[in-house]
Amino acid sequence: MKTILIPVLALLMSLWGGNTADSPAPVAITNCLSSPAIADAMPFSPEMIAPQAVMVRRNVNSLSAADIASIKTGIAAMKALPVTNKTSWQYQAAIHGTLLTNNLPSWNSCTHGSQFFLAWHRMYLYFFERILRAKSGNPNLTLPYWNYQTNPVLHAAYRANTPGNVLFDTRAASINAGGSLPNAPMVSIATALTAAVNINYFSFNSALEGPHGALHGAIGGNMSSINRAALDPVFWLHHTNIDRLWEQWLRQCGGRSNPTAAANSPWMNKSYTFFNETGAAVVMTASQVLNTAVSLNYRYDFPVQLPCNILANWQQWKFTKIQLVKIPPLGTLAELTRVPFERTNKAQFEQVKRTNKLERFQFANDGKSDRLIIELEGIQVDKQPEGVVEVYMNLPRTEQPNPQSRSFVGVLDLFTAMPSKAHRHAPKAVDVDATEAVRKLGLTVDDLQRAELTFFTRGNTLNGRPVKADGTVRVNGINFVINRVIQ
Ligand SMILES: [Cu+2]
Structure with a gap:
């Protein structure tokens, strides 16, 4: 059924993308600075993804020179666009936070210190990845992750201060010199993943945020400020790893599960607006990011594992x-x-x-x-x-x-x-x-x-x-x- 549906819907969606005047009714976006609402935002559906095999996000240290070159091509193309273009490097970074005063749609979205920390960043990565892939011209591009738990030294391609290296940014001197991140955040990540008190989704979501923030600081430069963090290409390595850690937490089973039991909960229905590779606004709900392979067509390079018996432990206690x-x-x-x-x-x-x-x-x-x-x-x-x-x-x-x-x-x-x-x-x-x-x-x-x-x-x-x-x-x-x- 799905195999027949997808090509038809993909075709419909591609037509739709080119004619936004026929898009659904206006969707209000809620965000703490109340950016302007987007009149032509369309709801996300997994059928919007062109049919193809599930894509794999890999460790940055396992990428080939050609893979790194694709990422550089994509970033250079995004950086060449003006800030007002929704697929530009600056526009995308401003969705996370910016000091610019234009206040364009979806800028300064507010999700730190909230129960949407993981879900919002997953959406953000997903749309950014689609844009980067399109701009790179490499249909197989996926976002790599930095597994600092196994290698606390930043990949050399991101550190080379050579003319035109779009992966380079000014950071803590020790990081760009090939130094190591401290071990304390790694210990906290391990606690977030394994401690019994963190088997509830909402506890895990907040337990992971602390060490995540400490790593932003230790990397330094743009990364240490919410208003500038996503301007540094390392942001995308860091957050892809945070997103992978969410998957790793789930794979440990033992009662860990996404908060799916509450199908109509405010959490599941919470929506945010992002932009796809054509610059079209797409509204996504938290319920749509819980199964990466099925809804978002990507997974991580974990060894294959049989699913565990998931006990619904989604409750948010008062x-x-x-x-x-x-x-x-x-x-x-x-x-x-x-x-x-x-x-x-x-x-x-x-x-x-x-x-x-x-x-x-x-x-x-x-x-x-x-x-x-x-x-x-x-x-x-x-x-x-x-x-x-x-x-x-x-x-x-x-x-x-x-x-x-x-x-x-x-x-x-x-x-x-x-x-x-x-x-x-x-x-x-x-x-x-x-x-x-x-x-x-x-x-x-x-x-x-x-x-x-x-x-x-x-x-x-x-x-x-x-x-x-x-x-x-x-x-x-x-x-x-x-x-x-x-x-
Ligand atoms: Cu972050």
């Missing part, structure tokens, strides 16, 4: 947020800053415990577990460090900060903290999920009063040595917050 401890402004972080919580008000702590019946943590191996969140208020990045800021809880004085330590909590998402057009409420609060650390350390609710946080700024590595991170990051108050599921 949480109550209990603010337990608050400490006053910290100021600028030193390379190593210790923050003891002894200064907190004991009477107030007891009061909060009593009112919320908080005798002990209620940890569980699913989405209903208590989560201990360290909420950093008003983070201000005056200078992005050439590396990452690691957070530890109760790090013994005799121990050097090391992300393998059981005291390791996570990395600061300085990317989300940076002021941007889409996130005008800067300086912004940034959360670090300490649930796993608290469980490993066996801490009780009362222990939190005596807890100590350690912030350690670690530089990228060049020639086996960490570089001087040299950043200026200010932190306002810190809260310990317990997120507890309301039964």
Whole structure:
């Protein structure tokens, strides 16, 4: 049935694309800056894809010289177009965020720190890939990914500062010199993928965003700011990997699944507008990006695996947020800053415990577990460090900060903290999920009063040595917050 339908519909769609006046009724786009609505946007349907075998997105380190040359051809063609052209490099980058004031359709779309982080970026990559493929003239082009967990050094083609190399961009000096990203975000990614508390889709979506943002910062240059990130070709390597990690998380089974059980949920029906290779506006809903091979005609180069028995674990639990401890402004972080919580008000702590019946943590191996969140208020990045800021809880004085330590909590998402057009409420609060650390350390609710946080700024590595991170990051108050599921 499908094989007959697809060519007919593909033909119809190609005619449709050339005659937008006959397109469906106007579709309003919601986005925080309320860009102008697009009158001729058409709803996406998988039949719009020309019939062909499922395409494979591969590791950038496995690409041939010819593959890299195709990507360069495509980027050069996009960069040659004016910013007002929807298929231009600048227009596409501005969809993520921009300092330009034109405010054209779909610019500054707002999806960081939200439950659409993964889904929105999947749509964004999908349409960008179609444009890049068309411009490259190579019908087999797919977006490659940077697997920094296995190779923390950026591919050489992206680092060569040679005239006309469209893959090059100004970044942290250590990254362009062939240095390595720090290991802490990789440890956090592994926790997001494997920890039982992250088997719920929405928990995973937010657990992955923190290390993703820390990597933006460590790469530096355009990548460290939401307003400029997608101008750097590395953005597309990074986000294709984030998209691959979503697939990797699903493949672990054990109850992990997309939030599909709620067919008519607001999440499934949430739509965003992008532009295809002809510049035509297409509206896509979150429900349309959950099966990449069927709906979007691509997959990753994972070994073939039999599907697991998927248990629907899509629920989005309602949480109550209990603010337990608050400490006053910290100021600028030193390379190593210790923050003891002894200064907190004991009477107030007891009061909060009593009112919320908080005798002990209620940890569980699913989405209903208590989560201990360290909420950093008003983070201000005056200078992005050439590396990452690691957070530890109760790090013994005799121990050097090391992300393998059981005291390791996570990395600061300085990317989300940076002021941007889409996130005008800067300086912004940034959360670090300490649930796993608290469980490993066996801490009780009362222990939190005596807890100590350690912030350690670690530089990228060049020639086996960490570089001087040299950043200026200010932190306002810190809260310990317990997120507890309301039964
Ligand atoms: Cu990103």
